[in-house]
Amino acid sequence: MKKIFSRPESLRDISTHYCSGCGHGIAHRLVAEVIDELKIRERVIAVAPVGCAVVAYDYWNFDCSEAAHGRALAVATAIKRVRPKNIVFTYQGDGDLAAIGANETIHAANRGENLSVIFINNAIYGMTGGQMAPTTLVGQKTATTQRGRAAQEHGHPLKISEMLGPLPGVKYVERVSLHSPQEVLKAKKAIKQAFQNQIGNIGFSLVEILSPCPTYWGLTPKKSLDWIRDVMVKEFPLGRIK
Amino acid sequence: MKVLISGNEAIAEGAIQAGCSFYAGYPITPQNEIPAYMSVHMPQAGGVFIQAESELAAINMVYGASATGVRSMTSSSSPGVSLKQEGISYIAGAELPAVIVNIMRGGPGLGNIAPSQSDYFQATHGGGHGDYRLIVLAPATVQEAYDFMSLGFSLAEKYRNPAMILGDGMLAQMMEPINIKKSRIKNQKYARPWALTGCRGRKPNIVKSFYMQEGDLEKFNLHLQEKYKTIEAQEQRHEGLFLDDAEIVLVSYGSMSRIAKGAVQRLREKGKKVGLLRPVSLWPFPKKAFGQIRVHPGGRLKFLVIEMSYGQMLNDVKLALNCKYPVEFLGRAGGGIPTEDEIIKRTLSLLSR
Ligand SMILES: Cc1ncc(C[n+]2csc(CCOP(=O)(O)OP(=O)(O)O)c2C)c(N)n1
Ligand code: SF4
Numbered sequence: 001m002k003k004i005f006s007r008p009e010s011l012r013d014i015s016t017h018y019c020s021g022c023g024h025g026i027a028h029r030l031v032a033e034v035i036d037e038l039k040i041r042e043r044v045i046a047v048a049p050v051g052c053a054v055v056a057y058d059y060w061n062f063d064c065s066e067a068a069h070g071r072a073l074a075v076a077t078a079i080k081r082v083r084p085k086n087i088v089f090t091y092q093g094d095g096d097l098a099a100i101g102a103n104e105t106i107h108a109a110n111r112g113e114n115l116s117v118i119f120i121n122n123a124i125y126g127m128t129g130g131q132m133a134p135t136t137l138v139g140q141k142t143a144t145t146q147r148g149r150a151a152q153e154h155g156h157p158l159k160i161s162e163m164l165g166p167l168p169g170v171k172y173v174e175r176v177s178l179h180s181p182q183e184v185l186k187a188k189k190a191i192k193q194a195f196q197n198q199i200g201n202i203g204f205s206l207v208e209i210l211s212p213c214p215t216y217w218g219l220t221p222k223k224s225l226d227w228i229r230d231v232m233v234k235e236f237p238l239g240r241i242k
Numbered sequence: 243m244k245v246l247i248s249g250n251e252a253i254a255e256g257a258i259q260a261g262c263s264f265y266a267g268y269p270i271t272p273q274n275e276i277p278a279y280m281s282v283h284m285p286q287a288g289g290v291f292i293q294a295e296s297e298l299a300a301i302n303m304v305y306g307a308s309a310t311g312v313r314s315m316t317s318s319s320s321p322g323v324s325l326k327q328e329g330i331s332y333i334a335g336a337e338l339p340a341v342i343v344n345i346m347r348g349g350p351g352l353g354n355i356a357p358s359q360s361d362y363f364q365a366t367h368g369g370g371h372g373d374y375r376l377i378v379l380a381p382a383t384v385q386e387a388y389d390f391m392s393l394g395f396s397l398a399e400k401y402r403n404p405a406m407i408l409g410d411g412m413l414a415q416m417m418e419p420i421n422i423k424k425s426r427i428k429n430q431k432y433a434r435p436w437a438l439t440g441c442r443g444r445k446p447n448i449v450k451s452f453y454m455q456e457g458d459l460e461k462f463n464l465h466l467q468e469k470y471k472t473i474e475a476q477e478q479r480h481e482g483l484f485l486d487d488a489e490i491v492l493v494s495y496g497s498m499s500r501i502a503k504g505a506v507q508r509l510r511e512k513g514k515k516v517g518l519l520r521p522v523s524l525w526p527f528p529k530k531a532f533g534q535i536r537v538h539p540g541g542r543l544k545f546l547v548i549e550m551s552y553g554q555m556l557n558d559v560k561l562a563l564n565c566k567y568p569v570e571f572l573g574r575a576g577g578g579i580p581t582e583d584e585i586i587k588r589t590l591s592l593l594s595r
Contacts, residue, residue: 042442047306048450057448063438065309066450068332071302074294078306078314079438081290082264086440104302107295 008032010041012061021221023178023211024052027120028059030188031091035062038195044087045079047072051093052126070101073108076115087198089116094135095125098160102134105160109204112169116194117206119160122213123232130216134158137235142216157235161208165242172197172205173241178212179228183238210236243422249387249414250275253343253407254283256391257315261427262341263289264307264314266300268322271355272411273345276317287426297322301329301342308338309449311437313395313430317343319411320361321352323369330404331370334466335451337436339398341391342376343407345414348576356577357411359498362554365408366525373463375470377405377477378524380495384418392427399432401473408524410550412497412579473526480528481520484510487538488517490592492585493559494548495521502548505585515541516589521555532562544592548580549573 007013010032018025035041041062048056050069057064067075072090080088090097097105097119108115124142125131131144135157139148161173172194176187187209194205210232212224219227247255254276257265265280277293284291290307294300300316307314318326323344333340346361348354363369365378377397381387390407398405438447453459481499483506485491494502499520509516519535521528537543545567547556553571560569572580572588 043440045310045438045440054452055454057446057450061441061446063441063447065306065438065448066332066336066452067305068302068328071298071305071329074299074302075306075309077292077299078264078266078290078303079310081292082307082312083310083439103295104299107299 008036010035010061012059014058017055018052019215021212021214021224022052023122023209023213024120026178026184027118027209027211028056030184030191031118032060034188034192034195037192038199040087040195040199043085044089045083047076047079047088047090049090049092049096050127051096053091053093053120054127056091070096070099071104072096073101073104073113073115073117077108077111077113080113080115087195089118089195091118092120093126094119094121094123094133098134098158102160106164109164109170109206110167112203114198114201114203116198117204118191118194119206119208120211121208121236122211124213124216126213126216137231141218159236161206161241164206169204170206170242171203173208175208175210175236175238175241177210177228177233177238179210179225208236243424244419245422246417246419247384248275248417249384249409250345251279252384252388252420253317253391253409254279255422256388257341258283258287258289259423259426260392260395261313261430262315262391262395263287263312264304265289265316266292266294266303267316267318268294268297268300270319270322272347272414273317273319273343275414276343297325298329301326304340305329305333305336305338308333308340309336309438311434311439315341315343317345319345319347320349320358323361323364327364327370330376331372331374332451333404334370334374334376335372336449337402338404338449339395339402340404341394341398341407342404343409346408346410354577355411357497357550357579358575359410359496359550360554360575361408362524362549362551365406366527366558374466375403375473375525377401377403377473378408379405379479380408380522380524381413382496382499382520384413384416385420387413388420388422396431397477399430401469403469403473408496410497477523478526478528478530479522480531481522482517482531484517485519485535487515488543489515489538489541490544490546490589491517491519491535492546492548492589493519493521493555495524495555498548498550498580501580501582502585505582505589508582509586509589514589514593524555527558527562529562532559543567545569546589546592547571548585550579551575
């Protein structure tokens with residue numbers, strides 16, 4: 001019998017700690033599949049965030065560094081500069097990349113570092129218990145916006161991808177989603193593009209992935225996917241930004 | 243080769259000759275000559291220079307570069323070093339070697355740019371979070387500023403621990419003739435099987451400080467404590483002057499110790515039994531040297547700690563002496579520097595009591 005589906009070599013055979021319906025597991029797998037397909041597993045150095053994906057290195061089967069909360073792109077910048085032949089990527093949540101690490105994000109992008117960035121936008125802080133993220137939607141209830149995010153008080157969702165797009169150092173930005181199998185396939189394509197860009201020395205590439213957090217959205221896994229499709233993509237339109 | 247060079251330039255050149263291949267920093271006075279020098283000479287030596295967007299970014303860049311196994315450093319001055327503390331704790335927690343230079347200035351807050359020794363607590367007693375230790379070396383001359391870069395890197399690598407070079411604006415800005423080697427170290431002495439290089443031909447490496455399984459973090463901390471014990475046993479450094487018959491020992495480090503040394507020499511010319519003990523490693527604190535000082539038969543023994551702070555090293559001296567002898571203090575900060583005359587006056591009054 002011909003084997004047509006198996007675990008990528010870049011993904012270890014261990015059970016997940018993520019909540020059921022969480023998008024991190026899918027995103028980890030897409031990254032692992034892409035790395036296998038591009039045959040770069042032995043060249044990769046990943047930088048994991050602080051957030052629910054802090055233990056990404058437990059799942060991935062390649063070299064990986066943890067970074068302090070928000071500093072993944074500073075860590076990755078240095079790794080890539082001293083080892084330009086390695087393939088270096090960061091994997092960061094919206095709190096990590098767009099709040100505490102916004103400065104590192106903007107400056108790594110503006111320097112045009114030849115890095116691939118996987119940006120998981122789940123509109124919330126998962127690890128710390130569901131607080132407001134910079135990407136939380138107006139009206140969305142979180143542990144720190146219990147009556148819903150109010151634009152006057154908390155501002156509007158921060159669109160970091162659209163902000164980075166105009167920077168000359170940024171070569172590729174695309175927003176994708178995990179809410180359906182078709183979208184998952186598109187997400188994988190975008191991730192592949194971001195890695196191919198690095199291999200081809202093209203420069204800073206970022207893929208923003210809308211990803212479900214059923215636990216702190218207070219929704220079932222299925223309803224979480226519907227919420228991305230019906231609500232979240234209106235605020236964060238999918239497609240190529242640059 | 244003999245050159246006339248400033249403390250800051252000596253630090254930068256010392257690092258390059260020590261094989262440092264990565265520098266990241268953010269401008270702050272009085273250490274700006276270090277990044278300026280690095281921006282020219284680091285690329286010439288085949289290394290990487292980055293002007294970071296902040297001290298937070300700089301220290302985390304050092305973390306990243308160091309995680310790949312290359313000799314990496316950053317430099318800053320007091321407020322900037324405060325910002326680096328989280329990163330230093332992560333470097334210690336991930337057991338990465340790195341060198342951090344702090345050219346201290348007056349504080350607290352924005353303070354001023356005058357020489358100061360007010361970051362001793364931060365450097366030697368924590369600063370960042372967690373039960374970690376920083377190896378801290380305090381050069382007193384421009385030659386030492388140069389030499390301690392290679393010492394700092396080799397200690398950092400030997401113990402897989404961050405090391406700090408603690409200087410001040412006086413040392414950084416003064417120029418002195420020094421011997422330099424001009425033979426950049428190429429091969430690092432200690433193997434780095436933990437480095438992130440891509441997992442070709444081996445199992446993947448992980449650089450991290452996160453331990454969630456019950457008991458793991460305690461075990462890791464015990465491992466760190468063992469390491470720190472070894473460092474305390476093996477790496478104490480000091481300079482002693484006239485300690486054999488001293489009735490009063492001045493204790494001072496860094497550029498402050500040079501003023502104290504001047505006072506000791508003048509007092510000796512007057513026949514006063516004054517000695518100097520200069521801690522060179524601030525952590526590990528040179529406790530053994532203190533333990534070896536004996537009262538001259540029929541004599542007496544006192545200590546006078548002199549700092550450009552309001553007594554940050556003072557308690558370490560008392561602890562090293564087990565409170566066996568009286569310990570007095572003379573200190574100024576915020577731009578004030580105890581003068582040779584002030585030291586002499588105070589010493590004479592202590593001797594006459
Ligand atoms: C300096 C610092 N501040 C705060 C925290 C606590 N913290 C850990 S993860 C996190 C936010 C995580 O949210 P996000 O980046 O969106 O990732 P997610 O967990 O949603 O995947 C925070 C605030 C920390 N670890 N370090
Ligand atoms: S809290 Fe949210 S982001 Fe974190 S693992 Fe659970 S579902 Fe995923």
